[in-house]
Amino acid sequence: MKRFLLLISLVFLVISVFGQSPRIDSLKHLSRTSKSDKARLKAMLKLCDMFETLPKDTLWNYAVKARLLATKLHDGPSLSLAIIAQANAYMEWDNLDSAKALIIPELHKYKPADPAVRDIYFKLLHIRQGWISGSEDYKDAITAAYHIIEEAEKYRDSLVVAENLNLLSVYKYEMDFNKEAIALALKGLSVTTSNPRYNYVVINLAGNLAEYYYYVGKLDSAMYFADKTYNLSEKTGYLHFQSWAMQKKIRHLSES
Numbered sequence: 001m002k003r004f005l006l007l008i009s010l011v012f013l014v015i016s017v018f019g020q021s022p023r024i025d026s027l028k029h030l031s032r033t034s035k036s037d038k039a040r041l042k043a044m045l046k047l048c049d050m051f052e053t054l055p056k057d058t059l060w061n062y063a064v065k066a067r068l069l070a071t072k073l074h075d076g077p078s079l080s081l082a083i084i085a086q087a088n089a090y091m092e093w094d095n096l097d098s099a100k101a102l103i104i105p106e107l108h109k110y111k112p113a114d115p116a117v118r119d120i121y122f123k124l125l126h127i128r129q130g131w132i133s134g135s136e137d138y139k140d141a142i143t144a145a146y147h148i149i150e151e152a153e154k155y156r157d158s159l160v161v162a163e164n165l166n167l168l169s170v171y172k173y174e175m176d177f178n179k180e181a182i183a184l185a186l187k188g189l190s191v192t193t194s195n196p197r198y199n200y201v202v203i204n205l206a207g208n209l210a211e212y213y214y215y216v217g218k219l220d221s222a223m224y225f226a227d228k229t230y231n232l233s234e235k236t237g238y239l240h241f242q243s244w245a246m247q248k249k250i251r252h253l254s255e256s
Contacts, residue, residue: 023237024050031062041069041078048085049200051092052240060089080106080120087127096131103127112151122152122160129167138171145171162188162201169208178216185209196236203232203241210248223249 027050030043044066051059063085070079083102090099103124110121125148133141145164152160165188173181188205192198207229214222230245232238 021053021237021239024053024239031065037069037073038075041066041073041075044069045078045081045085048082048088050238051085051088053238056089056092059085059092063089076109077117077120080109080117081123084120084123084127091127091130096134099127100131112155115155118155118157122148122157126163129164133167133171138175142168142171158191158193159197159201162191162198162205165191166201166205166208169205169212173208173212173215178212182209182212182216185212199232199236200238203229203236203238206232207241207244207248210245214248 024047027043027047031040031047034040034043044062047054047062048059048066054062063082066085067079067082070076070082083106087099087102090096090102107121107124107128110117110124112118112121114121129141129144129148132144145167149161149164152158152164165184169181169184169188172178172184185205185208189202189209192202192205206225210222210225210229213219213225226245226248230242230249233240233242233245
């Protein structure tokens, strides 16, 4: 069975290969030295957003610190984001039950109609999608992803649409529907822009397209998207994906 791409932990020695990114260094520094609790909390939560690049124990430690600080500040949305970070750590440890125990109660707190917290609502659904996708036929996961897309389109949230088109492309690839996987990933890219808020999903989509094209023997296209993933990962500090893209580039060069 093909690997579940970019959605599960990959075994890379990221830190030893690339060191620690300036962005991570900066966020760690801000989380320690910012004068206000609010600023320190913001830095911690941004750091937790880079959960795939952080060592699991480091992610957990910052998530716990953020949760304690959000509780102290009586900041409900930030508290939910800290809980999401803890759930991501559990997902990285393949501890789905603990992730569910954190996320399900949070989902009851939010409705997508409220623009102030809509992003948190969709982040919670994204983690839920991670454990729904455990079934081999992906039937439930595909249904859930299309439902999220419908909701996101209702509120004109193209970022969430792109994220779920990416998930659908992975499901189709895992099921050996390679043309559909490529079409869905390309459609996902088509709804993104150069706005930095799309960087993470563009990295994912381009990285997956590099794999899809490699698998069907279109090596020039595979290299194009591997380069795109590598360059944007380097720019944004997502070392995990930079390492993954470099592996793809090396594999392509060795077979050219």
